Every structure is written in structure tokens, then in C-alpha cells.
Amino acid sequence: MMMDDVTLANNITVAEQRSVVCMIGTLRAVDLTYQNLIEKVIQPLNADLMFCVSRMTSEDETTINKFRSCNIVDICIYEEAGDGYQDFLHGFFNQLTPEKRTEWHKYFDIEGNWLGGIKGRRGSGFHLNFNYWKLLDRLRFKNIGSEYQRFVITRTDLFWMVEHPPLNLLDSNLIWIPTGENYNGYNDRHAVCSTQNVYDYLSLLEFMLNFKALEYIYNNLDENNLNHERHLKSHLDYCGVEVATFKNVAYLTGDKQTLTNWAPVKTKYVDRVEYAYKYQEELLSSLENMAQFAIHKSWNKMIFEGDRRSN
Structure with missing residues (x-):
């Protein structure tokens, strides 16, 4: 195509791109967040x-019904979580040769919550990779x-203080x-991907299963x-894949009944308003950025595209 044709095609793609919000993990805090998620994100x-x-419970289908006003596609x-995903790993190990099993155990030698949820490890890293x-x-x-050009990968216990940034402002x-919440890496609460990079974002476990992760994972240990x-x-x-950021305007919430793999739900008054939160810095930054907005x-x-900031 000529340059003008390429530009026109890109403009059409932007104008007509379809998006889907993908809720992953578990259905946490939905009673507190569903209306907010509909109004501020979907x-x-x-x-x-x-x-x-x-x-999580036998009521999960009923919980999802709270989003009945949305176009649920x-x-x-799934039930594979089982006993810390041990059933899944057991089936995978049974297909490996002894040499490959030894190679896989190089992952288990690395400490940290990146494998949270298996072998008694605290945290939810492996849960998230499995999700x-x-x-x-x-x-x-x-x-x-194939139906969508943008994929908003998120969770049900995020409460948004400001409407999600428009996708046409976010380079695909x-x-x-x-x-925030990057811990010397990338915030894993929420991501906006496109057809160009959604596979890369979701393939952490796939790269572990095919052993490609061993090519880079040992270079990033502390x-x-x-x-x-x-x-x-x-x-x-x-x-x-390059990553860019937008200012955080959402925080993890819940109540005393909300199950958690790491931080418990706490409450705090800010300007005489009570907030239920899991991470104080995340809550305070979202309030500060809401005021800035x-x-x-x-x-x-x-939004910070030019310097590709992750902090």
C-alpha cells in the first residue's frame, strides 16, 4: 500500500476498534464494585x-448476573485451582521426561511469591500466571x-475513582x-493490551511450560x-514489548468477608470519608490522582507514553 493508504487503514482501525474487558482471578468484592466497574470502565x-x-463459591453464577446490563460474550x-493447582502440575509432570522434570525444578529453586499458591508459598503469583x-x-x-482489537485485563475488586482513560489515547x-505497585517490576493489577501484544502479556505460564522462561528469569533475581x-x-x-503507564486512579477494595492471598482489607478515613482498601499507598495515590484529574x-x-515509565 502507499503511505496514504496505510495512514487511512490505521485511522479506520482506531475508529472501529472493538474492546473487551476481561475479568480474571476470582469474583472478589463484586457487591462493592460492580456498579462502579460498569460506570467507570465498561x-x-x-x-x-x-x-x-x-x-470461589456456588454463588458465582449469581454474582456474575449483577453485570447483566453489560454485553457478556x-x-x-474453572475448577482447576484445586489444591494449589497441584492437580494441573501433577498432570504436566507426568508428561515430562526425567531430564525435563529436573529442568523444571530450577523454577522451584527460586524463592519468592512469583510461585505463590503452590508448594505452600505465600502470595498469588502462580495463581495469576495460571489465570x-x-x-x-x-x-x-x-x-x-479475533473479534477485538483491545483487551482490558482486570479484576473485580478494583474500585475506580475516575473513568478509565479512553483507549484512543493509549498507543496500541x-x-x-x-x-505504582510495581515492586521493581510492572504493576500486575490491570493492563490494556492489543492484538499486537495480548499474547505476550498472557503467556508467562506458557513460557514456563515450554522452558523459555529459563532463558531470562535467572537474570532478574534479587x-x-x-x-x-x-x-x-x-x-x-x-x-x-514496551510498556507505558497512566496515573493510577483505582485501588483494591473489599470487606471483612473478602478472601485474600496477601494483604487483608483495612479501613481508613480520608477527608471524613471511610475507605476499605488493601494497600494504603495505592488508595492514597488514587485519591491524589483523582484530585489532579x-x-x-x-x-x-x-498518561506517560514518551518515557515509558513504570514507576
């Missing part, structure tokens, strides 16, 4: 909705991936994440310790 992005979550509630892998499989199996060549945020960064760096009335000064 509706402003004119997005369809899909769920790829592991079962797929629901996958990504299940979503990737679902996008392939249902051929959902980059993966977009909120600022005294033989690895967290999920650094694992995510090392993986995307290896894949050659109220001044600018625009996302243009709250």
Missing part, C-alpha cells in the same frame, strides 16, 4: 465483557481474540498499566528471590 470504553475466573468458571494462561486459552478456543503498540511484578517485567522485556478534566496530562 460503559465509558463501550466494551463487551467476559469472565475467566476460578470458582463469554463466561468461563492468564486460562484466559489466553479461552481467547483461542472461542476465537474471541504498547501495553498500558497503572502507575538474592534468589523473585516477585510476580519482576517476573512480568522480565517476561515482557524478553518478548520485546478534577483540575485537568482530561487524561492528556496523566
Whole structure:
């Protein structure tokens, strides 16, 4: 194509791109967040909705029904979580040669929450990798991936103080994440991907299963310790994917009944308003950025594409 034709094609792609919000993990805090998620994320992005979550209770289907006003294109509630995903790993190990089993155990030699959820490790790193892998499989199996150009990968216990940044402001060549909560890696709470990079974002476990992760993972250790945020960064760096950020305007919430793998839910009064939160810095930064947004009335000064910041 001539240059003008390329430009026109890109403009058409931007104008007509379809988006889907992908809820992963478990259905936490939905009673507190569902209306907020609809009003601040799903509706402003004119997005369809899909769920790829592991079962928490027998009421999960009823919980999802709270989003009945949205266009739900797929629901996958899987039970493979089992006993710390040991059933899944047991089946995988049975297919390996003795040499490959020895090679796989190089992962277990690395301490840290990046494998949280298996072998008694604290945290949810392996849970999250498994969630990504299940979503990737679902996008392939249902051929959902071919229907959309943008994928908003998020969780149900995020409470948004400001409407999600418009996708036309977020370069589709980059993966977009909120600022903060990076722990020397990349914030793994929320991501905006595109057809160009959604596979890269979701393939952490796939790269472990095919042993490609051994090519880069040992280069990102901190005294033989690895967290999920650094694992995510090392993986995307290896894949050659650039990451940009927008100012965080959401925080993890819950109540006393909300199950958690790491931080418990706490409460705090800020300007005489009580907030239920899991991470104080995340809450305070979202409040600060909400105030900044109220001044600018625009996302243009709250996104950081040029310097690809992750802090």
C-alpha cells in the first residue's frame, strides 16, 4: 500500500476498534464494585465483557448476573485451582521426561511469591500466571481474540475513582498499566493490551511450560528471590514489548468477608470519608490522582507514553 493508504487503514482501525474487558482471578468484592466497574470502565470504553475466573463459591453464577446490563460474550468458571493447582502440575509432570522434570525444578529453586499458591508459598503469583494462561486459552478456543482489537485485563475488586482513560489515547503498540505497585517490576493489577501484544502479556505460564522462561528469569533475581511484578517485567522485556503507564486512579477494595492471598482489607478515613482498601499507598495515590484529574478534566496530562515509565 502507499503511505496514504496505510495512514487511512490505521485511522479506520482506531475508529472501529472493538474492546473487551476481561475479568480474571476470582469474583472478589463484586457487591462493592460492580456498579462502579460498569460506570467507570465498561460503559465509558463501550466494551463487551467476559469472565475467566476460578470458582470461589456456588454463588458465582449469581454474582456474575449483577453485570447483566453489560454485553457478556463469554463466561468461563474453572475448577482447576484445586489444591494449589497441584492437580494441573501433577498432570504436566507426568508428561515430562526425567531430564525435563529436573529442568523444571530450577523454577522451584527460586524463592519468592512469583510461585505463590503452590508448594505452600505465600502470595498469588502462580495463581495469576495460571489465570492468564486460562484466559489466553479461552481467547483461542472461542476465537474471541479475533473479534477485538483491545483487551482490558482486570479484576473485580478494583474500585475506580475516575473513568478509565479512553483507549484512543493509549498507543496500541504498547501495553498500558497503572502507575505504582510495581515492586521493581510492572504493576500486575490491570493492563490494556492489543492484538499486537495480548499474547505476550498472557503467556508467562506458557513460557514456563515450554522452558523459555529459563532463558531470562535467572537474570532478574534479587538474592534468589523473585516477585510476580519482576517476573512480568522480565517476561515482557524478553518478548520485546514496551510498556507505558497512566496515573493510577483505582485501588483494591473489599470487606471483612473478602478472601485474600496477601494483604487483608483495612479501613481508613480520608477527608471524613471511610475507605476499605488493601494497600494504603495505592488508595492514597488514587485519591491524589483523582484530585489532579478534577483540575485537568482530561487524561492528556496523566498518561506517560514518551518515557515509558513504570514507576
